[in-house]
Amino acid sequence: METVQSQIPALKKDKPRKRNGRRIILILSGLFIVLLVILFFQSSISKVAQIHITGFELISETAIGQASGISIGDSYFYTSSAKIAQRVKTLKTIDTVKITKKFPGYIHIEVKEFQRVAFQLNSDGDMEAILADGSTVSLKGRSPTIDRPIMSGWKDIDPWKNKLCAVLAQIPEALLSDISEIKPIPSVAYEDKIKIYTRSMFEVNTTVGYLLEKIPYMSSLINDTKEKQNSTDGILSLLDSDYGDRFEKDKDPNELVESPAP
Secondary structure (H helix, E strand, O other): OHHHHHHOOOOOOOOOOOOOHHHHHHHHHHHHHHHHHHHHHHOHHHEOOEEEEEOOOOOOHHHHHHHHOOOOOOEOOOOOHHHHHHHHOOOOOEEEEEEEEEOOOEEEEEEEEOOEEEEEEOOOOOEEEEEOOOOEEEOOOOOOOOOOOEEOOOOOOOHHHHHHHHHHOOOOHHHHOOEEEEEEOOOOOOOOEEEEEEOOOEEEEEEHHHHHHHHHHHHHHHHHHHHHHOOOOEEEEEOOOEEEEEOOOOOOOOOOOOOOOO
């Protein structure tokens, strides 16, 4: 019996088969995640639902929105904040741009425009705003608040125009509030000479070069001239010396009676 058993070969034990269940679960899970991602990006929650633009005055909200390259319904994740800001900054009136994104679907575009220093009328009679660098922005069809001087009689090729704009940008708004108009009146002695018309009924002769230095004293000199000359209007000269006199129609504006500067 033992001899017979020894002649029968031992049966090989089957090796346990690899179970593919775990792999199938992983594949199915991956497909499920991909499906969720696809459904998410096709759903409204992944779209731009609101665009809020603030800080604009010289340029329209529509122009900023168009420059941004985004609109309601676009993918919220498609364009980066840096890219949106870069597009908006191509507008010549825009100095800085800040983009804030809040999920889901909210984008805030906050702009800061270049400083507006004056206004002018173009050849068609339309109002334009003048920026600190001398560039202009059309205000056609709009009714802006004229809270800066109007520059009249200036040629675009006049180098003193841009220099005046740069000076006006350095002057506090409170000191500009009485100035209504600025005209160029170059002379042999002063090629940058200008005439300023004030809302307080005074004409002021000065220069682009003197303006930043002299304007802090202009208001007090006007009041001093009114008091001493017993007049509600007058003429000032803010050049090498400061003079003031009452306004007389028959009097040469360049002939001023000296009034001590404050």
